[in-house]
Amino acid sequence: MKLFLVLALVAAVAVAVPVDPKDAVILRYDSDNIGVDRYNYNVETSDGKSASESGQIENIGTENEALVVRGQFSYTAPDGTQYTVLYTADKDGFKPQGAHIPA
Numbered sequence: 001m002k003l004f005l006v007l008a009l010v011a012a013v014a015v016a017v018p019v020d021p022k023d024a025v026i027l028r029y030d031s032d033n034i035g036v037d038r039y040n041y042n043v044e045t046s047d048g049k050s051a052s053e054s055g056q057i058e059n060i061g062t063e064n065e066a067l068v069v070r071g072q073f074s075y076t077a078p079d080g081t082q083y084t085v086l087y088t089a090d091k092d093g094f095k096p097q098g099a100h101i102p103a
Contacts, residue, residue: 024049049075066091 024047031041040054053071058064067090074084085098 023047047076049073064091 024045026043027046028042028044030043031039033039037060038054038056040052042050042052044050051071051073053069055067055069058066058068069089070087072084072086074082076082083098083100085096085101087094087096089095
């Protein structure tokens with residue numbers, strides 16, 4: 001039991017130690033290119049950053065053909081605040097949303 005507590009304490013301290021961004025490693029990366037008209041990816045790094053995105057061409061072969069992208073990214077600021085941005089990008093431009101972004 002004592003060994004378990006010691007190992008849990010060591011693990012908690014290791015997780016709490018800040019990671020220098022230049023030392024960050026990729027913990028998870030998934031990517032699917034589904035044909036030539038769509039894609040998606042997910043990535044997570046050891047410094048607490050994550051991102052995911054999917055894109056698809058809509059109205060293929062028409063005058064209104066456009067790439068439509070939806071995604072999100074999150075990170076922890078130096079002051080410890082967690083920021084998350086959700087976004088879309090299409091023929092009308094880039095449209096981010098987040099609690100810290102003015103409406």
